Amino acid sequence: MDLRLRTISRDEHTAFVDSLPSxxxxxxxxxxxxxxxxxxxSLGWFDETGRITGTALVLHRPLPKLKRSLAYLPExxxxxxxxxxxxxxxTPLLGHLKGQGAFSVKMGPPVxxxxxxxxxxxxxxxxxDAHRLGEVEPTEQDPRAFALMDRLRTMGWQQSGGDSEEGFAAGQPRHVFQLPLADRSLDDILSGFNQLWRRNIKKAEKAGVKVVQGDYADLETFYALYTxxxxxxxxxxxxLAYFQRMWKALTAEDPDRMxxxxxxxxxxxxxxxxxxxxxxxxxYSYGASTSRRREVQPNNAIQWQMIRDAHALGAHVYDFRGTTDTLDESNHLLGLLRFKVGTGGQAAEYVGEWDFPLNKVLHKAFQLYMARR
Known part of the structure; x- marks a missing residue:
């Protein structure tokens, strides 16, 4: 059964997203x-009854001096x-984007x-003897995801270059760390933390660390720690303007979005x-901290408060976002992976980002340009 694709309004787009579990x-x-x-x-797919069955936010990045652009669908x-x-x-997506002047399409299936x-x-x-997480036998894997990747290759899509040597993809992270919250009590979640995490949470409480929600004006305080x-x-x-723009845009759409x-x-x-x-x-989107007074464990305290608030919101997963794929002790990102693992969650690997060259010459030239940056 064919689907019809067209641009949609912001309200149509938001209503569809709000109808999804996530x-x-x-x-x-x-x-x-x-x-x-x-x-x-904003694009929407419609079935024969006129009902929206899928949506996409496409970001078009124009090439300087050319009437062509990269079309990017992050996650x-x-x-x-x-x-x-x-x-x-x-197929209708590629046809529409080609008509919009795209020379290449990049997408990241959330699978x-x-x-x-x-x-x-x-x-x-x-x-x-373990050097990369991808070489380790997974706890679970989804055969449908591998069938999807085969299907995309057959259709002419090309998997983006994979993770960098530091374990993060050039676009969105392929490897993330997630803490399941669905059907779990806070006591159950806390008991899943390792001993160091539980001890550090108690240290922060005993030391009198206070975690509060800030507002737009507090972004400057955040930014000082972030730099x-x-x-x-x-x-x-x-x-700083990036975070200020993010706050204004996301909270205008939903006060709890950010x-x-x-x-x-x-x-x-x-x-x-x-x-x-x-x-x-x-x-958990961006984190920042000072090197001062680390002994009072503010990072564990802030994460525990955010996890509790996510649980109170009815969230089914708390996502720590990107993590490294490398298990090399010399890699400075390994400490971040250890920190996240202490929550007892799961490392997850997405199918990654995929490219479809609509103009092979421009696509290749763009790849070379990005490789040299």
Missing amino acids: ASHMQVPSWGEVKPDWRPE GPLIDWYDHDLGRWL VARRWDAATVKDAVADP ETAERDRFIPRP RLYLAAHDGEVLAAATMLTVGGHVW
Whole structure:
């Protein structure tokens, strides 16, 4: 049965996302306002009754001096990825985007292929013969995800270059760490934490660390800690304006779409973090902390408060976002993986991002340009 694709209004788009159990925060209409260098477009698939059956937020990035653009669907589109006839979804999408001047389409199906429980990851980290998580036997895997990847290849889609040597994809992270919350009490969730996590939470409580929600004005406090974190952890920070734009756009769409948390001790903010929510999926988005007074464990305190609030919202998963695939002790990201594993959650691997070159020459030139950056 064929589907009809057309542009849709913001209200139509939001209503469909709100009808789903969860969706990526990068597939809500407001996310297009967070990226000023991209032109956002909301698309909808309609069945024969006129009902919306899927949506996509497309971000168009124009090439300088050319009337061509890259069409990017981060962690989307929101369609039935297990439909054996994927062509009825993707063929009209490619046709529409080609008509919009796209030279290439990049998408990230929100489909998990494999999972590793915390015990498996912990054992892998301790195993000197294990070098990458992908080489470790998963706790569970979904054959439908591998069938999907075969289907995409048959249709001419190309899997993006995989993870970088540090374990993060060039676009959205392929490997993430998630803490299941569905049908679990807070006591059950806490008991799943390792001994170090539980001890650090108690240390923070005993020391008098207070975790509160901030507002737009507190983004400057967050940003001061964030830039300190960037220097310490060797990454390039986003500008303050990015977070201010994100706050305004997301909270205008839904007051709970984005929250800011601050952890203070004796009047000094030691850690801060942003939390995003769409349906039953909650993400720990950005975190920041100072090196001062680490002994009072503000990072554990802020995470525990965010997890409790996610649970109170009825979330079924608390998502720590990207994690490294490498298990090499020399990799500075391994400590972050250990921190997340301490919650007793699961490492998850998505099917990754996929490209469809509509103009092979421009697509290749763009790939070379990105590789040299």
